[in-house]
Amino acid sequence: MRAEFPDFRLGTVLATSFTGTLSERHGTAVERIPTPQRLVDWLAVNGLAVDSCTTAQLERARELRESIHAAATAAAIQDALPASAVQVINDCSIQGGAAAVLTPEGKRRWQLSSASCVEDALSVIAADAISIIAGERDGKLALCASPTCQAAFFDTSQSRTRKWCDMNTCGNRQKKARFIANQRKNPTSAK
């Protein structure tokens, strides 16, 4: 039987969906890619299918993930980018051989140089991170307001006032906490 692993959080921005594979960094951290196979699964869900992944490749992926997290966090609070994180992101971007191809339906798809190449997939993620950290895309990097999360996310809302990395998890939890607090303050109003 297949072991149960934590679900993936699906976002619309590749780089921050990837950093979201480790959540609750300031609480009880949840590792969503605990095994090489789970990285393979995550990549497949995100249009970067590879055949296999080694333990070393998983470690490299996690190194890239934490580097993106560090650089995106610094960018969100307008701090200097950590040099070591920038180095890892750049190395991953340079080392991969992936190409954007156009499908007959007019969609963009990533073509990796070979299906065994996790490095190619990481280069796509690194390039995505570079484009958001460099401010090339319409949106703003921000940090999740949940104290146990504080994940860097890319706010594409019109008002740029999004507070949570994910409405279904952090946002919802906050709403629930507020509801319970209100009930305690005002027990008669609760049905």
Ligand SMILES: [Zn+2]
């Ligand atoms: Zn969050």
